[in-house]
Amino acid sequence: MIHLSNISKKFQWNGVNEHVLKEVKLNIQTGDFVTLMGTSGSGKTTLLNLIGLLDSYDKGEYVLNDISIGSLNRSQIKQLRTELFGYIFQKFHLIADLTALENVEMPLGYSNWKSSVRKERALECLTAVGLKDHCNKKPNELSGGQQQRVAIARAIVKSPKILLADEPTGNLDEENTQTIISLLKDINIKSKCTLIIATHDKEVAQNADYGLIIRDGLVMSPNYSRMK
Numbered sequence: 001m002i003h004l005s006n007i008s009k010k011f012q013w014n015g016v017n018e019h020v021l022k023e024v025k026l027n028i029q030t031g032d033f034v035t036l037m038g039t040s041g042s043g044k045t046t047l048l049n050l051i052g053l054l055d056s057y058d059k060g061e062y063v064l065n066d067i068s069i070g071s072l073n074r075s076q077i078k079q080l081r082t083e084l085f086g087y088i089f090q091k092f093h094l095i096a097d098l099t100a101l102e103n104v105e106m107p108l109g110y111s112n113w114k115s116s117v118r119k120e121r122a123l124e125c126l127t128a129v130g131l132k133d134h135c136n137k138k139p140n141e142l143s144g145g146q147q148q149r150v151a152i153a154r155a156i157v158k159s160p161k162i163l164l165a166d167e168p169t170g171n172l173d174e175e176n177t178q179t180i181i182s183l184l185k186d187i188n189i190k191s192k193c194t195l196i197i198a199t200h201d202k203e204v205a206q207n208a209d210y211g212l213i214i215r216d217g218l219v220m221s222p223n224y225s226r227m228k
Contacts, residue, residue: 001162001194002028002051007060009046009217020046022217024060028196030161033188035205036198038214044198045166047214051196052164053081086160086193090167092147094139094154100126101135104153125153129183145176149183156187163187165197169204181207 004026010019020043028034036044049055050062053069062069065084069077094103105122113121126135129149139147148168155163165184169177181204188195197204205211213220 001030001065002026003061003063004051005061005063007050007057007062009043009050009055009057020217021050021057024217024219026212026219028194030194031188031192033185033195033207033209034197035208035211036196036214037200037202037205037211038198039200042214043217044214048164048166048196048198052085052087052162053077054087082158084161086155086158086163088148088151088155088163088165088168090170092139092151092171094147094150096139099136099138100131100142100150100153103139103150104157107154107158122153122157125157126150128156128187129153143176144171145173145179148172148176148180152180152183152187156191156193159191160193162194162196165195167199168197169199169201177201177204 004024007021007024007026008019009021010017012018024047036047038044046055050057053064064080067080069080072080095106098106101119101122104125105118108118108121111118123132123135126132129152131146131149131153134142134146139150142150148171152168163184168184169180172180184195184197185207187193197208199205
């Protein structure tokens with residue numbers, strides 16, 4: 001499903017080019033649960049964004065579902081991103097003025113679905129994450145763990161093939177961390193959705209099928225090591 005070959009990426013800081021990713025080789029199959037593990041600044045978030053078509057690369061080849069990303073224009077990349085991916089962020093990125101239901105419904109706003117069908121689907125996803133009774137609450141009326149569950153519901157509302165999560169438990173306590181990881185594992189298993197989590201937490205990484213260690217832009221275990 002996801003094949004990266006010799007992918008490199010650099011940013012310019014104060015006129016100096018700094019390589020964030022260096023000759024990355026990576027293969028992820030449909031339904032895998034993979035963690036990208038590394039410290040802050042290691043390159044894991046850049047790699048996650050690149051996989052999710054939120055960022056570009058400088059050199060190498062990225063093949064997604066047998067499609068070479070380098071051969072696509074911006075419109076085609078946007079369409080592929082919309083069709084395949086769901087995103088979960090550390091800081092939730094919920095819209096403060098909208099209810100939980102409205103936040104989850106947002107990705108369906110540009111679809112051809114009727115309003116009643118969109119609401120029904122959003123409520124179904126909130127129910128799946130255990131927040132049916134909180135659907136009319138706004139983010140400031142929810143705990144951190146609840147806000148992250150709303151963010152997960154929003155990410156899965158379009159039934160993505162690939163779910164990307166960047167430090168999804170970084171702002172949560174231990175109890176909520178376990179709840180969120182259990183929920184993501186359940187989604188991965190039941191929907192056969194490929195799950196990729198960027199994390200610095202070893203306990204989170206131990207839940208995955210495979211772990212990938214990233215250090216200074218280098219993939220230290222390109223063939224993966226089974227972690228459970």
